[in-house]
Amino acid sequence: MNPTSTPATLSYEQAGVNYDLIDPLKVTAQRAAAATAGHLAAHGFTEVAASRGESAYVVDVGPFYLASIVECLGSKALVADEMHALTGKSYYDGIAQDTIAMAINDLITVGATPLVVQAYWAAGGSEWFADAQRSQALVAGWKRACDVCRVAWGGGETPALAGIVEAGRIDLAASCTGLINPKTRLSVGDQLAPGDAIVLLASSGIHANGLSLARKLVERLPQGYLTEVAPGLTYGDALLAPTVLYSPVTEALYAAGITPHYCANITGHGWRKLLRHPAEHRYRIHSVPAVTPVLKFIQRHAGQDDREAYSTLNMGAGFAIFVAAADAQRTVDVARAQGIEALVAGQVEAGPKELLIEPLGIRFGTDDLQLR
């Protein structure tokens, strides 16, 4: 992908996730899933077909739309475990927020108000839960994230899965259900059009994507996770900054009378997620946000050029909101009022489909992204 990479460059695939092996299954599963949509008619409902391939699945249930999702934390808990061994601190309150953010930030892309979160905490054995400090931190962080997003924590599962989950580890996920109400809040992209502005909301760091790469990188650092990325801030602590919860912004936008035309949660595949919608639009970025120290640090130590970095990591932008140009500055103001930095970063133009990050001279085309 990157002809200027030196042999020292660490790509995402080198870090242990091989999408070529997963993708055939995904395609088969997506086809089979799509073929089940007709069952909704038996109950008097229909799917919103445009939500297939989007971050959350949407069903028209009459008075409003129903959105649902399940999302995995990924491998970030392994960093928390390493840092706990090094510092004695428990990071599971932040890990809980990360897990909920993975679900909530996806659910809101379609215009949904998150209502109920369910917890999926699958441990490698009953012993995991016996560490009271860690367990209480997980519960407290989960509760606090629900409070921030004003969702009800409905319940969940806490299985002990010895033989499936590794001893001493935990597999964390969250499911989330919400409503798109009123139905005019639906933002699956049919209103996305040339002239729209692209507003980027700041990330807090790596969030919960790119951790396989970040963990692999530790092998290259003489002080490992305790290497400083900024004065007084270790690599491990910086990685563990909890993912920003963006639903307070999307709810405040609704309260302010602003309806996004589309949203993209910038997770795996980095900024290529801006190309998510299938329409033939060009996305021209004229301003990029400040890059958090830990992401700069990863880019430098992984030997990635900008193109590789922006195609893998969020590079300071955790969430993208596409709004009418007239709403762009107000969208920034609404986000800031919620304590989240934002900027008007670019605009949508007539196609061909591509992303131009002008300040960095980067272009991504459709061949750079097979997400759907």
Place this chain on the structure above:
Amino acid sequence: MNPTSTPATLSYEQAGVNYDLIDPLKVTAQRAAAATAGHLAAHGFTEVAASRGESAYVVDVGPFYLASIVECLGSKALVADEMHALTGKSYYDGIAQDTIAMAINDLITVGATPLVVQAYWAAGGSEWFADAQRSQALVAGWKRACDVCRVAWGGGETPALAGIVEAGRIDLAASCTGLINPKTRLSVGDQLAPGDAIVLLASSGIHANGLSLARKLVERLPQGYLTEVAPGLTYGDALLAPTVLYSPVTEALYAAGITPHYCANITGHGWRKLLRHPAEHRYRIHSVPAVTPVLKFIQRHAGQDDREAYSTLNMGAGFAIFVAAADAQRTVDVARAQGIEALVAGQVEAGPKELLIEPLGIRFGTDDLQLR
């Protein structure tokens, strides 16, 4: 718990799941979760408080109730892996059905029609998905279970979690969202009353609970999973009979004008699940269903007396429906029309709270069950 057990008896705790370690976390989590219910008011909704502690969480969203859940398969996939190694067959189509059944059979207890299922397939590495036979079986079984339950498969997650999930293994779960529509279908137990009949629906075998015990038992069998439990039926094949999907029955009951007063999905804790509802009722069982060969086999080889067996395994009854006595026989007829054997097994009486399994001389009291 069982004073007549010999030292050879294998209990669930001996099989490796220690609820004493998990339960303090569960209590803390349940309290924290309950404290989040007030957030729904910000969106104009309220929780159905009686659903706290039930198998699915219910929110009143106005025109209908919204129910949601996430459920884990547990360790049954380990049996599939062992049997694959012994026979070369893939059992993942059945495993897919088991996983969906765990979610659907819980969701329907509150009166919900399942609408959307999300898949959570977390593998120990990308390589898991590269086995095309296994992957295709998982997809095909998942699709077929959705077809049987007439739910839309919305999407899901297929993470590769090396370092968290063991190499070569997969952690399977499903989330499910449904509606209780009309609202009179809500069955969280407020209508449960003395005089109601208890109808038990047949299980297909062990379903997906008690597998830790069943796996532990293999060490005692000279031919392991290939030991016959009945002529031509190996222990492994019998264990892997897919869990019955009960939503066709609950949907057919609604179509027949029968509204259950309460339902119990008989999973972990076996028949003690009949004591799930907090009200002070006595549940008197006068007839027990036939016990499937694999459950008889487990009971015998684990050295369990009836009390231990019925407190751990489903013993032939996978799902309990509590209906008005006048509806009891029709409920059986409706289930049979869906191809699922059923019987009127007993009735609800004025308390104290206890379960009497008269044909076996077994009594379970409240001290035998802390589920909520």
